[in-house]
Amino acid sequence: MTNGIAPRFAAVDWGTSSFRIWLCGAKGEVIAERRSGEGMTHARDNGFGNILDAHLADMAAPNDLNVVVCGMAGARQGWVEAGYIDCPAPLHHLADRATPVAHPTRDIRILPGVAQRDPQHPDVIRGEETQLLGLLAHDVASVVVMPGTHSKWARMDGSTLTSFSTHMTGELFQALTSATLLKHAVEGATGPTDHAAFTAGVREIFETPAAWSSRLFEIRGRQLLFGASADGAKARISGILIGAELASGLAGASQQQPVRILSTGGLADLYGKACDALDLPFLIEDADAATLRGLHAAATRIWP
Amino acid sequence: MTNGIAPRFAAVDWGTSSFRIWLCGAKGEVIAERRSGEGMTHARDNGFGNILDAHLADMAAPNDLNVVVCGMAGARQGWVEAGYIDCPAPLHHLADRATPVAHPTRDIRILPGVAQRDPQHPDVIRGEETQLLGLLAHDVASVVVMPGTHSKWARMDGSTLTSFSTHMTGELFQALTSATLLKHAVEGATGPTDHAAFTAGVREIFETPAAWSSRLFEIRGRQLLFGASADGAKARISGILIGAELASGLAGASQQQPVRILSTGGLADLYGKACDALDLPFLIEDADAATLRGLHAAATRIWP
Structure with missing residues (x-):
C-alpha cells in the first residue's frame, strides 16, 4: 500500500459528511489516499478514533505515525473541540494552536477553525x-x-x-x-x-x-x-x-x-x-x- | 339583509384563496358584505357563477344587479380571462377594458390586470x-x-x-x-x-x-x-x-x-x-x- 516509501505523516480532511486521508512523505508527496462517507455525522455514532485507526491499519501505516486533521472533527459536536483562532488570523497560527487528541500510540493534532468576532459581521469557518x-x-x-x-x-x-x-x-x-x-x-x-x-x-x-x-x-x-x-x-x-x-x-x-x-x-x-x-x-x-x-x-x- | 336601501352594484374581490363581496349603494356605501375561502382554487372546482349567484341570492340582491369583479377570477386559470392593460397604465382604463361575463340576467365585468412588458423587468399584477x-x-x-x-x-x-x-x-x-x-x-x-x-x-x-x-x-x-x-x-x-x-x-x-x-x-x-x-x-x-x-x-x- 505504501509503495515502499516510508510515510512521514497522515493528513485527514474530516468534513460533515465526508472523510479523506492521505499518507504523505517528507515533501508532502502522496504515498496512498482514501476517501469515504464517514464524515462527522457518521463518526459521532461509530467513533472517530476507530474509523481513523481502521483506515491507517488498512493502509499499513506505522502505529506511531503522526496525524494532522482539519475540518468538522474539531467542531464542538465533533471528536475533540479544536476551538478557533481569531481574525485577522496569521495562518501559521493554525499549526501552533492545534489541539492534541489522546491516543495510545500516535501524536494526533486537530487544527482550529477561524472566528471573526466582529459584532457587525460575526462568522466562523472550519x-x-x-x-x-x-x-x-x-x-x-x-x-x-x-x-x-x-x-x-x-x-x-x-x-x-x-x-x-x-x-x-x-x-x-x-x-x-x-x-x-x-x-x-x-x-x-x-x-x-x-x-x-x-x-x-x-x-x-x-x-x-x-x-x-x-x-x-x-x-x-x-x-x-x-x-x-x-x-x-x-x-x-x-x-x-x-x-x-x-x-x-x-x-x-x-x-x-x-x-x-x-x-x-x-x-x-x-x-x-x-x-x-x-x-x-x-x-x-x-x-x-x-x-x-x-x-x-x-x-x-x-x-x- | 339590505337594510332597505336598494343596492346599485355588487363589488367582488376574488383572490386565489379568498372571496369577498360587497353590496353597494350609489355612493359606494356598503349595504351588506360577506367573505369566504371560496377563492379561485376552490371556484375552479365548484363553478364561479354558482358561487357568485348563491351569495347574491343569500344577500337578497336583485336578479339584474350589476357585478364588478377584480382579482384572480380574471386570470387565465380563473373564470374568464380578463387580460392585462399595459404599463404605463392610466388606471381609468381598467373600467374601459373590463371583460364581460355571459350570465342570463346580470351584467358582470371582470377588471383586467396590468402587464409591464419591459424585457428587462417583465412583471404582472392582478x-x-x-x-x-x-x-x-x-x-x-x-x-x-x-x-x-x-x-x-x-x-x-x-x-x-x-x-x-x-x-x-x-x-x-x-x-x-x-x-x-x-x-x-x-x-x-x-x-x-x-x-x-x-x-x-x-x-x-x-x-x-x-x-x-x-x-x-x-x-x-x-x-x-x-x-x-x-x-x-x-x-x-x-x-x-x-x-x-x-x-x-x-x-x-x-x-x-x-x-x-x-x-x-x-x-x-x-x-x-x-x-x-x-x-x-x-x-x-x-x-x-x-x-x-x-x-x-x-x-x-x-x-x-
Whole structure:
C-alpha cells in the first residue's frame, strides 16, 4: 500500500459528511489516499478514533505515525473541540494552536477553525482556513472564493486572513427552486446550462445588486410575458445568485487582482463563466490539492 | 339583509384563496358584505357563477344587479380571462377594458390586470391595480408598497401607474426559516418581535443592500459567537428582508414623499416600524377599503 516509501505523516480532511486521508512523505508527496462517507455525522455514532485507526491499519501505516486533521472533527459536536483562532488570523497560527487528541500510540493534532468576532459581521469557518493555508506563498493582497452550499469569500494580506464572509448561494438556489413559486418556473428544466440566460442574470444583478428579490421574481414574468424556458429560468436564477455573490464579495476590492476560485469540479467552471461575463480576471485553483498542501504545511511546522 | 336601501352594484374581490363581496349603494356605501375561502382554487372546482349567484341570492340582491369583479377570477386559470392593460397604465382604463361575463340576467365585468412588458423587468399584477385605483385622487408622484408574500411596489404619476416591481419578501422569509440552516437559528422563537434586532437588521441592510446573503448567514455566527436568541434571529431575518425591500423599492425615488403602505393588519405596522428605523416618512392606508373604493370607481365609470 505504501509503495515502499516510508510515510512521514497522515493528513485527514474530516468534513460533515465526508472523510479523506492521505499518507504523505517528507515533501508532502502522496504515498496512498482514501476517501469515504464517514464524515462527522457518521463518526459521532461509530467513533472517530476507530474509523481513523481502521483506515491507517488498512493502509499499513506505522502505529506511531503522526496525524494532522482539519475540518468538522474539531467542531464542538465533533471528536475533540479544536476551538478557533481569531481574525485577522496569521495562518501559521493554525499549526501552533492545534489541539492534541489522546491516543495510545500516535501524536494526533486537530487544527482550529477561524472566528471573526466582529459584532457587525460575526462568522466562523472550519476547514476552509486549511485550504487557504495551502494557497499561500504569496505576498500580495488577494480575494479568494470557495464556492458551495455556503460560499466563503476570504480577503488575504500575505499569509494573514484579514476577513471573510459567507454567502448562502448554493442553499438559496435549492430553497428558491423547491420552496418558492420559482419551483414552477424551473419545472421540466433538463438541458445544459442556458449560457445566455446565466450571463444575463450575472450582469443584471451585478449592476443592481440591491434588487435581487425583484430580479428573481421577474423570472416568472419573463415566462408569462415572453415565453422564457424552464432551462433559461434555472440558469438565470443561478446567474443572479452568483452575480450577487460576486458584487458583494468583491465590494471595495481591487478588480485588477484576479479572483482566486478555489474549488474542485463544476462550480469552478460556473464561477469562472460569471467572472468572464463581468470581464473580471480570475484563477481557478484545485481545492483538494490546496487542502493537502495546507495540511502538509501544518505538519511540517508541528513536527519539523 | 339590505337594510332597505336598494343596492346599485355588487363589488367582488376574488383572490386565489379568498372571496369577498360587497353590496353597494350609489355612493359606494356598503349595504351588506360577506367573505369566504371560496377563492379561485376552490371556484375552479365548484363553478364561479354558482358561487357568485348563491351569495347574491343569500344577500337578497336583485336578479339584474350589476357585478364588478377584480382579482384572480380574471386570470387565465380563473373564470374568464380578463387580460392585462399595459404599463404605463392610466388606471381609468381598467373600467374601459373590463371583460364581460355571459350570465342570463346580470351584467358582470371582470377588471383586467396590468402587464409591464419591459424585457428587462417583465412583471404582472392582478388585483393590486384595483387597490391603486382606489387610492387615487392625488396629482403627485408617489410610491406605494403593498406588503405580502409577494410585496408589490408601485410608482404612480397622478392617476397613471408608471412602473411596478415584486419582492418575494414573505415567501423568502418562509423559505429561509424552513428550508435553510436558518431554520435552526429560529428554532424555539416564541416571543413578540425583538424590536432592537428588527431595527438593526433593517438599518444594516439598507446601508449595504448587496450583502444580503452574508448578512443573513451572520445570524448564525451571531448566535455561535455572541449567544444571540432565536427571537432575535427571527426578527433580524425579517428586518433584513424588509430593509432590503425598502432599499430596492425606493431606489431613485424622492425620500421626501411619504411611502404609502397599503395593507390591512400586522404587516402595515411592521413596514411602518421599518420606515421609522430609517427616518422615512410614511402613511398607512387600509387595503380592503382601497379595493372597495377602486371597485366603486370602476362601477361608476362602467354604469354611469
